[in-house]
Amino acid sequence: MVATFKNYRDLSAFAANKIIRLVKHKKNAVLCLAAGDTPALTYHLVVETAKREAISFSEIIFTGLDEWVGIGPDIPGSCYHFLQQKIFGPLGIKKTQIHFFNSMATDLQQECNRINTIIQTVRGIDLALVGIGLNGHVGFNEPGIDPAGSAHVVTLDEVTSIVGQKYFKTNTALSKGITLGMAQIMQAREVLLLAAGTKKAAIIRRTLKEDISNAVPAGFITTHPNGWILLDEEAAAEL
Ligand code: F6R
Numbered sequence: 001m002v003a004t005f006k007n008y009r010d011l012s013a014f015a016a017n018k019i020i021r022l023v024k025h026k027k028n029a030v031l032c033l034a035a036g037d038t039p040a041l042t043y044h045l046v047v048e049t050a051k052r053e054a055i056s057f058s059e060i061i062f063t064g065l066d067e068w069v070g071i072g073p074d075i076p077g078s079c080y081h082f083l084q085q086k087i088f089g090p091l092g093i094k095k096t097q098i099h100f101f102n103s104m105a106t107d108l109q110q111e112c113n114r115i116n117t118i119i120q121t122v123r124g125i126d127l128a129l130v131g132i133g134l135n136g137h138v139g140f141n142e143p144g145i146d147p148a149g150s151a152h153v154v155t156l157d158e159v160t161s162i163v164g165q166k167y168f169k170t171n172t173a174l175s176k177g178i179t180l181g182m183a184q185i186m187q188a189r190e191v192l193l194l195a196a197g198t199k200k201a202a203i204i205r206r207t208l209k210e211d212i213s214n215a216v217p218a219g220f221i222t223t224h225p226n227g228w229i230l231l232d233e234e235a236a237a238e239l
Contacts, residue, residue: 002208002222002229004236008041008196011232015129015192016045018228020055022127022190028059032128032180033087034066034139035079037166038194039129043086050091057091061122064100064115065130065185066139068164069153069176072104077168101151101178108178112151115180125188132195135159136203136216138185140177145214149181182220190226193218195235204231205238 005011019042022029033039050057066079073080080100088098099118105111119125130138135157137143142157154177156164161174185191195204203216208229212219221227 001227002231004231004233006233008232011194011196011230012039012041012045015039015042015194015230016049018190018192019046019127019129020049020053023050023055023057023060026126027056028061029126030061030063030122030124032063032065032125032185032188033083034129034131035082035167036131038131038196040086042129042194043083047087047090057093058097060093060097062088062093062098062100063119063122063125064098064180065128066177066179067101067103068174069103069108069178071172071174073100077172078103082167103178108153111178112153115151116184119180119184125184127190127192128185128188129192129194130185130221132193132200132203132207132218133157133160134163134199134203136207136218138182138193138217138221140179141182141185141217143215143217145182145217147182147186147214147217147220150184151178151180153178182217186220186224188224190228191221191224192228192230193221194230196232198234198237200231200235201238204229204235208239 071078164174207218
């Protein structure tokens with residue numbers, strides 16, 4: 001389903017409401033959340049509502065979506081640091097509730113296996129909230145990805161390495177990522193893909209108008225039975 005909202009705030013309120021409703025309904029829901037600019041307001045609204053309505057997240061499980069290889073959790077710009085600042089910290093989420101990629105691990109393949117096992121153990125993801133890269137990536141599932149893949153290490157697309165600089169104060173070498181695979185995202189019981197702003201308009205056009213293929217990984221989400229493409233008017237401008 002594609003839903004277009006008047007502005008970024010309305011889009012974020014819709015996504016936040018979906019998370020809140022799930023958490024109220026399923027105390028031990030499994031959430032998989034993207035970092036990045038787009039979901040920032042969604043997380044702010046989730047925290048605000050959870051505090052106002054005293055909604056408990058104490059049994060919620062969080063699985064990592066992706067991380068920059070070699071960028072530790074304490075470094076501003078890492079996906080973990082972002083989520084810690086925006087949602088884990090403000091909601092008082094315990095470390096035991098969070099299953100995130102350790103992108104500093106010496107054996108990254110083992111790290112992928114560990115996360116694959118955790119996702120099986122928790123019986124899958126209830127809700128995955130993802131963004132979309134300017135190249136159509138989801139998590140770090142870059143163009144050309146195997147749609148059947150599970151967690152893996154990826155050589156980042158040039159676009160991702162360049163655009164990713166926006167998260168860091170100083171120039172940071174970003175060459176590899178570690179990410180859940182497209183199949184794991186597609187197996188989530190519900191997927192929300194958020195896109196906001198004029199800069200996302202061209203890739204949203206490609207996502208929704210081109211034949212679905214791994215050239216634009218975000219396109220796969222349009223085939224998810226419970227997949228939502230949530231846009232603001234600017235991101236929908238080329239449709
Ligand atoms: C980050 C992630 C990425 C971003 C995407 C859009 O955890 O998974 O795929 O969602 O690059 O980033 P923003 O929202 O900053 O435009």
